[in-house]
Amino acid sequence: MKINKLFNSLFVVATAMLVLSCSSSKSTNNTAQAGKSPNVIYIMADDLTTQAISAYGGIYKDIAPTPNIDRLAKEGMLFQNSICTNAICGPSRSSILTGNYSHVNGYYKNESGGKFDETKWTFPREFQSKGYATSLFGKWHLGSEPKGFDAFKFHNSAGQQGHYWDPVFNENGKDVKHTGYATNLTTDFALDWLKSNKDTDKPFMMCLQYKAPHRPWEPDHKYETLWDDIEMPYPATFNDDYKGRELTAGDTEMTMEFFSRKDMKLPQPKEGFKDWRERMEWQFFGSKPDEVVLPEGVTEDGPEARKWRYQTYIKDYLACVKSVDDNIGKVLAYLDENGLVENTVVVLTSDQGFYLGDHGFFDKRFIYEESLRMPLIVRYPKKVKAGVVCEDIVKNIDYAPTLLDIAGIQSEQKMQGKSFASMLTKQKAPKNWEEKAYYHYYEYPFWHHVQPHYGIRTERYTLAHFYYNVDVWELYDNKKDPMQMNNVINDPAYADVIKDLKAQLKGLMVEYKNDRPLEELRVITDTDFGSLVENGENVTVQKMISAKYRDKNKEESNEDTEE
Numbered sequence: 001m002k003i004n005k006l007f008n009s010l011f012v013v014a015t016a017m018l019v020l021s022c023s024s025s026k027s028t029n030n031t032a033q034a035g036k037s038p039n040v041i042y043i044m045a046d047d048l049t050t051q052a053i054s055a056y057g058g059i060y061k062d063i064a065p066t067p068n069i070d071r072l073a074k075e076g077m078l079f080q081n082s083i084c085t086n087a088i089c090g091p092s093r094s095s096i097l098t099g100n101y102s103h104v105n106g107y108y109k110n111e112s113g114g115k116f117d118e119t120k121w122t123f124p125r126e127f128q129s130k131g132y133a134t135s136l137f138g139k140w141h142l143g144s145e146p147k148g149f150d151a152f153k154f155h156n157s158a159g160q161q162g163h164y165w166d167p168v169f170n171e172n173g174k175d176v177k178h179t180g181y182a183t184n185l186t187t188d189f190a191l192d193w194l195k196s197n198k199d200t201d202k203p204f205m206m207c208l209q210y211k212a213p214h215r216p217w218e219p220d221h222k223y224e225t226l227w228d229d230i231e232m233p234y235p236a237t238f239n240d241d242y243k244g245r246e247l248t249a250g251d252t253e254m255t256m257e258f259f260s261r262k263d264m265k266l267p268q269p270k271e272g273f274k275d276w277r278e279r280m281e282w283q284f285f286g287s288k289p290d291e292v293v294l295p296e297g298v299t300e301d302g303p304e305a306r307k308w309r310y311q312t313y314i315k316d317y318l319a320c321v322k323s324v325d326d327n328i329g330k331v332l333a334y335l336d337e338n339g340l341v342e343n344t345v346v347v348l349t350s351d352q353g354f355y356l357g358d359h360g361f362f363d364k365r366f367i368y369e370e371s372l373r374m375p376l377i378v379r380y381p382k383k384v385k386a387g388v389v390c391e392d393i394v395k396n397i398d399y400a401p402t403l404l405d406i407a408g409i410q411s412e413q414k415m416q417g418k419s420f421a422s423m424l425t426k427q428k429a430p431k432n433w434e435e436k437a438y439y440h441y442y443e444y445p446f447w448h449h450v451q452p453h454y455g456i457r458t459e460r461y462t463l464a465h466f467y468y469n470v471d472v473w474e475l476y477d478n479k480k481d482p483m484q485m486n487n488v489i490n491d492p493a494y495a496d497v498i499k500d501l502k503a504q505l506k507g508l509m510v511e512y513k514n515d516r517p518l519e520e521l522r523v524i525t526d527t528d529f530g531s532l533v534e535n536g537e538n539v540t541v542q543k544m545i546s547a548k549y550r551d552k553n554k555e556e557s558n559e560d561t562e563e
Contacts, residue, residue, distance in 0.1 A: 001429040002391035038380065038407055039344040040127070040205040041331065044096075045324045046089060046139055046214040047364065049354035050375045051235075052321045056080075059233045060356075064318040068329035069377065072348050075386045076379030077424055081393045083437040083457055087352035087364045087371040089214075090116070090141055090532075091442075092396055096351075097122040099400035099415030102440065103514045107142070109443035114529030115143030121413050123400035124148035127205040130409050135193050138186040138209035143532040145173070153189045155182070155211055159532045162211045164218035164320075181220045183212045183320070187327040191334055198338070205407075208331065212320040215362075216262050219319030226322070227315045234310070237483050240359040244487040247470045253289065253449040254355070254363040256306045256313075260286040264293050264312050310357050317356065345380040345406060349399075359484075365450040367439045367464045368476075368484050372457060380406065383425045390427075393435050393459065394420045416512055435459050438508035444468050444525050452525050454514075456505040463501040467518050468525060475501070 054061035055073035084092050086102045094107035094116055102108045107116050125148030128134045136146050139162055140154035155162025156170035167182045168175050169189075178185050190208050197204055219226075242250030261268075262283040273279040286293040292301050295308045328348070335341050353371040355361035364371035374396060378384060383406065394402075397417030404411050405419035422428050440454040451472075455464030460479050466472040475489040475498060488494050509515040 001423060001427055036408075037132075037203045038382065039203045039340060040132075040347070040403060040407060041208060041335075041344060042206070042347045042349075042403070043208045043210075043328060043331070044093075044349050044351060045210045045212060045321075046141075046351055047354045048213060048321065048324065048350035048375060049356060049370060050373055051356050051358070051370065052213070052318060052354075053375055055377070056375065059235065060314075060318060063227070063230070063232065064322065066321065066325040068325045068332060069348055071332065072328075072346060072377045072379045073387075075381065076346070076377055076384050078389045079376035079378075079394060080373075080389055080391045082349070082374045082376035083372055083393055083395045083439070084352040084374050085395055085397055085437065085439055086441055087366065087439075088441065088443060089351050092351040093140075093142060095397050096399050097124070099123070099397050099413075099417040101397060101416055101438075101512055101514065102442065103512075104416060108524055108529070111443055111446050112528040112530070113443070113532075115532060118144035118147050122148050123403055124205065124207065126404060126409060126411050126413065127407070131202060133197050133200060133202040133204045134206070135190070135204070136207045136209065137189040137193070138182075138207075139211045139214075140209070141532070145170075149207075151193055153186075154209075161214070164211065164216075167211075181323070183210055183220070183323040183327055186210055187330050191330065194334060203343075210324050210327070212324050213317050217313065217316035217320050219316055220323045223319040223322055226319055232311055232314045232318075234307075235356065235358045237359045237485060238310070238357050240485065242359075245474065247472050248451055248453075248466050248474065249359060249366070249368070251449065251451070252361070253287075253447075254365070255360045256309050256357070256362075257292050257301070258287060258448075259293055259309045259313060259362070260284045261293055264309060265316070266293070313362060314356055342381050345378065345403070347399075347403070348375065348377040350374050363448050365441055365443070365448060367441070367453060367455045367457065367462060369462070369478070369482075372439065372462075378424055380424065385427060388427065390423055392420070392423060392429050392433065393437055393457070394423070395437050436504060436508070438505070438512055438514075439464075440514065442521070442525050452521065454505075454509070454521075456501060456508060458501070458504070461497065461501055463498070463505060465505075468522060473498075 050056040051058045052060060053069050054065040055070040055078060085095055086092060088110055090110045090113055091102045091107050094105045095101060098105040098120055105120060107113060124134050128148045128150065134149045136149045136152040136154060138154065140146055141160045143160065146152045146154060151172060153169045153171045155167055156175055157163055157168040162182060164182050166177060166179050167185065168177045186208065190206060260283065268282065273282065285291055293309065294301060294305050298305050335344055352364045353373050354364050355370050358370045395417060398420055401415050401417050401419040402421050405421040406424060418430065420430065422430050436456055436458040438456060441450065442452050444450065444452050451466040451470060452468045453464050453466040455462065460477065462476040462478060462484065464474045473489045474487045475494060476484045477488060489498065506515065
């Protein structure tokens, strides 16, 4: 178990006095009992990355601090190597809910990925069956109706992506439009539910899942101009030239050139559109190949236009994170005021990491560190020592068994994930814990044109195989090259390392029962499993935006085959 003290210098805002119980008792009763079984608040922000959390350090920590998230880290445990097994929203959420990889839970991708099978076992259903009051507020984004919750209110517009302003929520089966900012509304729903359950004997398990800071990164009005008078710093890899990675990192549509007019918050003409399709075409200009959005007065793309797009993006993204942090503060204040801190497990995470200009990217999907690593902070004063950092590798499929374990719930459900509760309660890794993770991404070409790939991440190395219409291996020595700029797959000095890592990767694929031929893996990528919503404007918009893209890609694939 690799644990380091979390230095106070990481934090900008002083926190309240810590109260740490030395009790090591653990309820083993499958029926939840008030006062014995802990409450659980699982907080997941969409596309929240470690680079945007000041407790993790980084170039934004002093400009855009996150004091409430930092408080959780100072009063709990911060994980440096929480690994996503498929770095994209819906599939990661499915893996977290079920404790299983995408090929087992059946939810491989967002685009044409279908809907999550609502009959499947999930950890909220287990909590509910063991006597917990359960609820879900915010983003669900899995198509089917949530199961295992006594109450829910989830975003149900724009294909369940939701809107930042005046959003529609599905409230226990009925759509209701609300006025206001989504991040604030979601917290209000959660606090109202907590208050309504205040006098019940049941412990509670609540999933608080913010839309923010997902695209299109629309800040609350009070933060829209927060950093207008400064220039945000640039990541060290902002001008990555993708040397040695031309067919993978160098062939995507998630660089600074692919922001739309909507992303850049350009003022939309009030007139001149024949119908909503033309309006959408105008808004999403820049998302497709051979389109680029330029600042006013600039007629040709170049470094300055690229920096302008980044500055607009990063300020909006971090402003959305600021609202998330504010609202987490409201939840923590409620726990403080109602004497719930000691016996409540608070988890803060995301569905994966995200690129904030790192390697010149936005979005996620790659096995590279910025999207692979998920933020994970756990506070539980009764059992978890405060102010420590865990460097062991844990995976998102491990979340479900860990939450059940720390709550004292015994489940007969088979999961590929394993509990790391002993890391939290004893600062000790479970016996025979594997310090490595298997990764697999399937979606291609839409959105963002990222080659499907699988790989392994160990304590030191990242090995990946990109396989859809290329055959490319990449190896990164994360100790010598933490920014992953040098693909050393052809370096003779790493020959033995490569041989060993390929053997380990094969072993994991066999262990997790996903050692399929490449032909079968490509079929998964090509298969249309359906849409999150059957009808409605969102599906039409996505098809409209992607039509030219898909045709273009198909033509290129045919040309490659003919050659």
